[in-house]
Amino acid sequence: MRRLSLSSRLALLFAACTAVVSLFAGVLFNRASEAHFIELDQQLLEGKLIGLRRSLQDIQSSTSEVKLADELSRQADLYLRITGSDGQRWYDSSAHLPETLALTPGLSTLKGDRTDYRVLNAPLYPDKPDSPQLTLLLDITHHQHFLQRMQHLIWLTVGLSALATALLGAWAARSGLRPLRRMSAVARGVSAQSLNARLPEENMPPELAEMAHHFNAMLGRLDDSFQRLSAFSADIAHELRTPLSNLLTHTQVTLTRPRPIEDYREALHSNLEELQWMAQLVNDMLYLAKADHGLLMPSREPLNLADEVDVLLEFFAPLADDSHVTVSREGTARMVGDRSMLRRALSNLLDNALRFTAVDGEVRVRITDQPQGLSLTIENTGDEVSEALLPRLFDRFYRADPARQEGSSEHAGLGLAITRSIIRAHGGQIWCESEKGLTRFVIELPRGD
Amino acid sequence: MKLLIVEDQLKTGHYLRQGLTEAGFNTELVADGSTGQQLALSGDYALLILDVMLPGRDGWQILQAVRGAGLDTPVLFLTARDAVEDRVHGLELGADDYLVKPFAFSELLARVRSLLRRGSAPPQDTSLQLADLRLDLIRRRVERSGQRIDLTAKEFALLEMLLRRQGEVLPKSLIASQVWDMNFDSDTNVIEVAIRRLRLKVDDEFPNKLIHTVRGMGYVLEERPA
Numbered sequence: 058m059r060r061l062s063l064s065s066r067l068a069l070l071f072a073a074c075t076a077v078v079s080l081f082a083g084v085l086f087n088r089a090s091e092a093h094f095i096e097l098d099q100q101l102l103e104g105k106l107i108g109l110r111r112s113l114q115d116i117q118s119s120t121s122e123v124k125l126a127d128e129l130s131r132q133a134d135l136y137l138r139i140t141g142s143d144g145q146r147w148y149d150s151s152a153h154l155p156e157t158l159a160l161t162p163g164l165s166t167l168k169g170d171r172t173d174y175r176v177l178n179a180p181l182y183p184d185k186p187d188s189p190q191l192t193l194l195l196d197i198t199h200h201q202h203f204l205q206r207m208q209h210l211i212w213l214t215v216g217l218s219a220l221a222t223a224l225l226g227a228w229a230a231r232s233g234l235r236p237l238r239r240m241s242a243v244a245r246g247v248s249a250q251s252l253n254a255r256l257p258e259e260n261m262p263p264e265l266a267e268m269a270h271h272f273n274a275m276l277g278r279l280d281d282s283f284q285r286l287s288a289f290s291a292d293i294a295h296e297l298r299t300p301l302s303n304l305l306t307h308t309q310v311t312l313t314r315p316r317p318i319e320d321y322r323e324a325l326h327s328n329l330e331e332l333q334w335m336a337q338l339v340n341d342m343l344y345l346a347k348a349d350h351g352l353l354m355p356s357r358e359p360l361n362l363a364d365e366v367d368v369l370l371e372f373f374a375p376l377a378d379d380s381h382v383t384v385s386r387e388g389t390a391r392m393v394g395d396r397s398m399l400r401r402a403l404s405n406l407l408d409n410a411l412r413f414t415a416v417d418g419e420v421r422v423r424i425t426d427q428p429q430g431l432s433l434t435i436e437n438t439g440d441e442v443s444e445a446l447l448p449r450l451f452d453r454f455y456r457a458d459p460a461r462q463e464g465s466s467e468h469a470g471l472g473l474a475i476t477r478s479i480i481r482a483h484g485g486q487i488w489c490e491s492e493k494g495l496t497r498f499v500i501e502l503p504r505g506d
Numbered sequence: 507m508k509l510l511i512v513e514d515q516l517k518t519g520h521y522l523r524q525g526l527t528e529a530g531f532n533t534e535l536v537a538d539g540s541t542g543q544q545l546a547l548s549g550d551y552a553l554l555i556l557d558v559m560l561p562g563r564d565g566w567q568i569l570q571a572v573r574g575a576g577l578d579t580p581v582l583f584l585t586a587r588d589a590v591e592d593r594v595h596g597l598e599l600g601a602d603d604y605l606v607k608p609f610a611f612s613e614l615l616a617r618v619r620s621l622l623r624r625g626s627a628p629p630q631d632t633s634l635q636l637a638d639l640r641l642d643l644i645r646r647r648v649e650r651s652g653q654r655i656d657l658t659a660k661e662f663a664l665l666e667m668l669l670r671r672q673g674e675v676l677p678k679s680l681i682a683s684q685v686w687d688m689n690f691d692s693d694t695n696v697i698e699v700a701i702r703r704l705r706l707k708v709d710d711e712f713p714n715k716l717i718h719t720v721r722g723m724g725y726v727l728e729e730r731p732a
Contacts, residue, residue, distance in 0.1 A: 326721050326722055329721075329722035329723075330722055332608075333610065333722060336608040336609075336610070337691065337693055339608065340606075340608075340691055341691070344691075368686070368687065371660060371686070372682075372686040372688055372696060373694075373696055374658075374660070375696060375699040375700040375703050376694070376695070376696050376699050378703075379699050379703075397689050397690055398690075400688060400689075400690065401690040401691075401692070404688065404690070404692055404694065405692075408692070408694040408696075472693070
């Protein structure tokens with residue numbers, strides 16, 4: 058079943074609220090009027106009771122009857138019944154009075170067939186135990202009619218106001234929800250080509266502003282990923298174009314005329330180099346693509362970082378010795394992570410550090426075990442990286458030297474991007490600082506246990 | 507020693523067969539999974555090289571059939587897909603090794619040799635020798651023409667590997683993995699430098715060079731006619 062629209066839901070809720078409120082008010086008013094009538098009737102009846110008692114001081118005297126008639130005639134809708142202490146009916150002021158009347162003392166209401174009465178029972182002589190009973194009856198039919206009319210009016214008001222608020226509510230909800238429609242219009246317009254559409258956050262109602270903000274943030278992230286993906290594809294194509302073009306040209310030129318066997322061998326070797334470079338590039342790209350899709354799932358094995366770093370330093374020792382660079386490690390920490398992935402990440406950093414350390418320089422690895430996690434810094438002496446380039450170091454295909462020199466075994470520029478992916482897959486972060494002739498890569502990792 | 511290659515990509519299959527045959531293996535190539543499985547089940551082969559995606563029966567099904575028949579022929583998988591689950595799946599089914607395309611032929615050859623060697627007990631050598639180069643495994647000493655050569659521990663391990671697999675072209679990745687336990691693609695030139703430093707000690711002072719670079723493929727230790 059299709060759910061009710063928000064507007065109709067709100068309109069119905071408004072209507073229900075109004076109905077409940079007006080019904081409540083009506084009932085309250087009705088009760089109050091009724092109580093007020095009762096109070097008035099009681100005052101009136103009690104006033105009459107005093108007069109009647111006085112008039113009936115001596116029921117045997119003939120004047121008393123005259124006085125009684127007098128007393129009663131002053132109030133046309135008032136009737137009197139006198140009942141003896143033996144239950145015998147002594148007197149009825151009208152022939153139409155109901156036959157049976159409860160003789161409970163005090164005020165009560167009697168609903169008759171045609172007429173409603175307010176009834177007050179009281180002893181004629183309050184001091185005597187076997188006094189005859191006076192019953193005063195006040196015709197209150199017109200009160201009851203009024204109250205009934207009131208009730209009808211209340212129901213009518215409830216109905217009409219509910220209807221009116223439903224209509225007004227529907228209108229209000231529609232106009233109140235306009236920002237939502239604006240949102241959906243923007244959402245409808247979003248496609249891969251137009252990820253830059255944004256909702257205006259400033260003239261949004263506060264309830265929606267947050268949602269609009271998140272919506273925009275989502276669009277921003279999508280835009281960012283998409284841009285990066287496009288740039289990535291463009292980069293791949295660009296990076297592959299040079300070696301492909303070399304392969305094509307070299308192969309075609311080699312084949313244009315017969316050559317000594319040595320030349321063919323040379324051509325194949327040259328092609329092999331390009332191909333290996335391309336294979337490495339494709340493998341690295343796939344690795345990064347996996348990382349992007351969250352498919353880089355580090356295994357969890359307990360590691361001693363100091364041991365891992367030492368193994369790597371031993372691996373790089375020939376390279377360091379060669380350029381008279383001193384390598385050292387201090388500190389230790391234990392963590393849980395993927396040995397092979399972390400080795401790869403650190404080896405990229407060490408390789409990078411060694412490449413940019415001047416002869417007779419130094420590469421220092423420092424491991425610090427902190428309460429909130431551990432940090433590892435790899436620091437090398439040498440030319441500083443300019444401030445503007447620092448955040449771009451981890452970009453794919455970023456190279457300090459923009460033009461890859463042909464034939465050189467220059468790296469594809471994916472090493473640091475891969476390192477960052479691995480660190481992130483371990484829930485850590487990495488950044489680079491460079492000042493006073495020192496370049497320092499800082500890694501922060503959770504201990505992972 | 508007979509090898510079976512099941513690979514539906516004709517070009518790949520052809521070059522694999524040529525390469526392995528030239529490396530001295532008796533190699534048979536089939537292009538479809540069903541025939542591949544029949545042959546594999548015959549038990550005549552020392553090693554199976556299976557592509558994962560095959561017409562008929564895929565590489566995994568063949569592997570299952572082979573293991574199901576109680577054969578423990580080593581199996582090397584080739585695949586263009588590199589999903590972790592694939593790798594785990596293959597290894598769970600009892601594959602012995604796994605190579606992701608694109609791979610270097612020298613890498614394949616080295617792994618094939620490793621797999622074939624696996625079954626046989628490692629030789630309990632006390633020393634290794636090639637020409638006038640001698641490596642004493644017990645005293646951890648290296649001599650050439652009776653002249654003592656001082657090597658670092660890693661240089662010793664590197665030379666030992668070259669000597670044990672003399673005549674084989676060892677790709678850099680294999681050297682990094684075996685000597686330094688670095689099991690990842692790395693474009694660093696550490697191995698080149700390490701080999702150069704080893705040469706400096708082992709080869710430079712002697713007229714007949716033993717460590718050779720096979721351009722684009724790796725390094726080999728062998729005696730070549732001058």
